[in-house]
Amino acid sequence: MALTSSSLLWALALGVLVVSGLVLWLWPRAARGGIAGWSARIGLLLVAQFALLSVLLVGANRTFGFYSSWAELFGRASSQQSLNEATGDGKRPPALTVKGVESIGLKGTKEVAGQVERVDIRGPLTGLTMSGYVYLPPQYYQRGHEQEKFPVVVAVTGQPGISKNLITQLKVPQSVSAAVMAKKIRPTIYVLVRPSLVPGRDTNCTDVPGGPQALTFFNQDLPLAVAARYRTTDAPGSWGAVGNSTGGYCALKFAMTNPARYGAAAGLSADYFARQDRDTGDLYDRSAKLRRESDLIWRLKNRPAPPVSLLLSSSKQGEANYKPTLDFAAAAKAPTRVAQLIREEGGHNFQTWREEYPEVILWLDRELQRPAS
Structure with missing residues (x-):
């Protein structure tokens, strides 16, 4: 079992x-x-x-979602990191492979409610690989929409965690499907992933000197792979990102470091810097400069403000990131826009994030419709 x-x-x-x-x-x-x-x-x-x-x-x-399999529990790699090798005809394998359809109890056929596909993503730039899920809205399959391109949101779960938590615990595609069917948001593709790319190591969506180039994977490999397989919009800043905890840090970091791609991002109970511990190893090769660059509040204060919209969620009681959230918002300056979703009570848990996601989905849709600054 x-x-x-x-x-x-x-x-x-x-x-x-x-x-x-x-x-x-x-x-x-x-x-x-x-x-x-x-x-x-x-x-x-x-x-x-x-x-x-x-x-x-x-x-x-x-x-x-600490461990997704028996192999992970007993310290054996459950996924592989591999370079994309050319095939015999000189062509590289596809960057994104559809492995099948994931049944998640959506209320209708794919033409009515949309569909979730299981995918493998291979990064041609970084050589990193990842498994995840892609939600496709019903319009993707409907007649009359064959040439339509769709906005994309990358949803990132926490660390440690598995991408399936976004389906089973946070109900992200279920919430998106319901909002699309109710015409509360535009038809949108959601890519559901985890932040960790290397088995047994928390890379915090950081380009590690001489090591895994995790940020490059999310900023370049993943968007190129998704765009090569699906009909996605390519307008500047037309993609969004959202995540909880470490995934929230990643989502905010994507937008702040790659605003040409990610025009809006939401961090739910997000970290604002990449912690180093026994699971991360040395992320910066002892470089104070690289450490500062990974501190999102420091970036707001010391780097040109990116033209993006950011949403921060926290709770006044029960959240260690409440004061850092206020500090982050206070440090923002135009053209960066910061909204806050502050609860009186809550916690660093799935129940809180599951309650926040429907509102965050609506916010992302509104912000991704804004013209680029």
């Missing part, structure tokens, strides 16, 4: 009931003195605790 499957969780829950019954049945037999009796009772308690802990850990993993 898959690590994130509901069948595994139910099987473990059933195991807890079975183990609990066995403990109750065996306890009187273990209720005797001496080392043997004490050892038996301790053993029964440990078995019961292990069974309960297994349910709690698997449930937490399903909720927060």
